[in-house]
Amino acid sequence: MPNSADSGTSRNGGQWFPPEWPDRIRALQRGELVPVAPRRAATVMLLRDEERHGPSVHLLRRRTSMAFAGGAYAYPGGGVDPRDEGDVRWAGPGRARWAERLGTGPAEAQALVCAAVRETFEEAGVLLAGPDARSVVADTTGEEWEADRRALVDRTLSFADFLGRRGLVLRSDLLGPWARWITPEFEARRYDTFFFVAALPRGQRTRNASTEADRTVWLRPGDAAEGYDRGELLMMPPTIATLRSLAPLGSAADALAEAARRDLAPVLARAALEGDAIVLSWPGHDEFEKKVFPV
Numbered sequence: 395m396p397n398s399a400d401s402g403t404s405r406n407g408g409q410w411f412p413p414e415w416p417d418r419i420r421a422l423q424r425g426e427l428v429p430v431a432p433r434r435a436a437t438v439m440l441l442r443d444e445e446r447h448g449p450s451v452h453l454l455r456r457r458t459s460m461a462f463a464g465g466a467y468a469y470p471g472g473g474v475d476p477r478d479e480g481d482v483r484w485a486g487p488g489r490a491r492w493a494e495r496l497g498t499g500p501a502e503a504q505a506l507v508c509a510a511v512r513e514t515f516e517e518a519g520v521l522l523a524g525p526d527a528r529s530v531v532a533d534t535t536g537e538e539w540e541a542d543r544r545a546l547v548d549r550t551l552s553f554a555d556f557l558g559r560r561g562l563v564l565r566s567d568l569l570g571p572w573a574r575w576i577t578p579e580f581e582a583r584r585y586d587t588f589f590f591v592a593a594l595p596r597g598q599r600t601r602n603a604s605t606e607a608d609r610t611v612w613l614r615p616g617d618a619a620e621g622y623d624r625g626e627l628l629m630m631p632p633t634i635a636t637l638r639s640l641a642p643l644g645s646a647a648d649a650l651a652e653a654a655r656r657d658l659a660p661v662l663a664r665a666a667l668e669g670d671a672i673v674l675s676w677p678g679h680d681e682f683e684k685k686v687f688p689v
Contacts, residue, residue, distance in 0.1 A: 408621070408622040408623075408624075408625050408626065408627045408628045408629055408634075409622075409628075409629065409630075409631065409634070409682065409684075410465075410466045410628055410629060410630045411684070412581075415580060415581075415674075415686070416672055416686050418580040418581070418582070419580045419665045419672050419674075420667075420672070421580075422579060422580045422665070423665070423667060427580065429579035429580070429584070430581075430582065430583070430584045431584070432576055432577055432584035432585055432586040433473050433474070433584065433585050433586065434473065434474040434502065434505065434506060434509075434585075434586050434588075435471060435472060435473045435474065435509065435585040435586065435587040435588070436471055436472075436474070436506045436507070436509040436510035436513060436587065436588050436589075436590065437468070437469045437470065437471025437472075437510070437513070437587055437588075437589050437590070438469055438470055438471060438510050438511075438513070438514045438569070438589075438590045438591070438592050439451050439452075439469050439572065439589060439590065439591045439592070439636060439640065439649075440452040440469070440470065440514065440518060440520060440592055440593075440594055440600065441591060441592065441593050441594065441640075441646040441649055442593065442594040442612065442646065443593075443645050443646050444614070447614060448614060448643065448644050448645065449614070449615070449640070449643065449644075449645055449646045449648075449649065450612040450613055450614050450615075451469075451612070451613060451614070451615050451618065451637070451640060452469070452470070452518060452594075452600050452610065452611075452612055453467045453468065453469065453610065453611050453612075453613060453618065453633075454467070454468060454469070454470065454517065454518075454602065454604060454606075454607035454609070454610045454611075455467050455468075455607055455608055455609045455610070455611075456468060456606055456607060456608075457606060457607065457608045458608075465628050466628045466629055466630055466633070467611075467618070467627050467628065467629050467633060468629070468630065468633055469589075469633070470513055470514045470516075470517035470518045470604070471509075471510070471513050471514075471517070471587070472509065472513040472516070472517070473509065473585065474505045474506060474508075474509045475505070475508075475509065475512070475549065475552070475553065476505075477552040477553070477554065478504065478505035478508035478509055478512070478552075478553055478554075479501040479502070479504060479505045480552070480554050481554055482504065482508055482553065482554045482557065482564060483554070483557045483558060483562065483563045483564060484504075484563060484564050484566060485524075485526070485527035485563040485564065485565055485566065485567070486527065486564075486565055486566035486567030486568070487566050487567060489501075489503055489504045492504065492506075492507055492566065495571055495658070496571060496574075496588060496658065497658060506588050507564070507566050507569060508553050508564065510569055510588070510590045510592075511523065511553075511564055511565075511569070512546060512553045514592070515534070515543060515546065516543060516546050516547050516603065516604070517603055517604040517606075517607070518600045518601065518602075518603060518604075518610070519534055519535070519539075519543065519598075519599070519600060519601045519603045520534070520594060520595065520598050520599075520600055521534050521562075521595075521598070522564070522565050522568045522569065522592055522595065523557060523562040523563060523564050523565055524562060524563065524565055525561060525562060525563070526563065527563065527565070527567075530565060530568070530595040530596070530598075531562065531595070531598070532595070532596070532597035532598065533597055533598065534598060535599075542556055542560075543603060568592050568593070568595075569590045569591070569592050570590060570591045570592070570649065570650045570652075570653025570654065570656075571588060571589075571590055571653055571656060571658055572589040572590055572591050572636060572639075572649075572653055572656050573588075573589040573632070573635070573636055573639075573656065573658065573661070574586070574587065574588050574589065574658045574659070574660045574661065575587050575589070575631075575632040575635075575660065575661045575662075576660050576661065576662045578662065578663035578665070579662075580665060586660070587632070588658075589632065589636055590653075591640075591646075591649045591650060591653055592650075593646035593647070593649075593650065594646075600612075614641075615637040615638070615640035615641040615643075616637075616641040618637050619634060619637045619638050619641060622634050622637075631663075631676055631679060631682045632661070635661075635676075635679055635682075661676055661677060661678060661679065662676075662677070663675065663676050663682075664676075664677065668685070670687065671685050671686060671687050672685070672686045673685050673686075674686065
C-alpha cells in the first residue's frame, strides 16, 4: 500500500490526490465538517473503432489552473440542468426503462440522459441526436451550430428548445450505462456521476470545445491505462477504473452490448483512521487504497 506525506498532489501511478484531503477527512471524522449533497452529473466515454486495434476513447485534459482536478484527464461531462427534466423530443428506450436501469425516478433518468448528450455536444462538439429514431446528425460544424453550442453552455438555451427548433430527437439508444461514482463526503465539490458509453456517430468529429480543457486526445483504453501506471497521465480513480474495464473490449459495439450487463452500484470512497494515519479506500477497487500520514 503506497504511503504519502506530500504537501502537494500525490499519486498512485497517476492518481490525482488533493493536498487538502487529509485535513478535511480529519474534520469530517471529528464532526466538524458537514458533507455537501452531491449534484447529479453525467459523463460519456466516447468510442471510435480503430482498424485492427479495437476502440479508442476520447479524453480531455483539464486545465492546470482548474481548482478541481487540474491537469487530470477525464471524459466530456457535467452537471444536470433542471430543465432537462422537461418536455424533450426523445427516441429510443423510454424514461421508465432508463429509470429502472439507473435506479432513479423517470424524471431524474431523463435528466441524466439529457445531460450526457448535451455535455458531449457542449464539450466535444458531438451530438447523439437526429431527425428521427433511425438517423443521426452527420455534421455539427459551422457558425450556426457553434452559436447553439455556446447558448447551451451559458444556459440561455435549453436542450429541449435546441432539439425542438432544429427538429431533432435525442437518441437514447446510442448510450449505454457503464458505472456510477459518487464524490467522497470529504470533498468540497461533490457529484453523483453516471458514466455512459457511446460510439462516435459516422461523419461527426470531436474538437476541444471546452473552456475547461487545454487538450484532447484519442487513446486506446489500455494505452491510456499504461500512461497512468507510468505516472505520465494524471487521472481520478473513476477515470482509470473505467478505462481498465474498457481495455479488453474489441469494438464500440462490444462496449454497448456490455453496458446492458454492467453493475451500476455506486462507488463511494471511505476514510478510516489508523492511529495518526488516514486510510483511503474505494470499495471494489483495491488499487486506489492509500495510507496518508500527517505531514
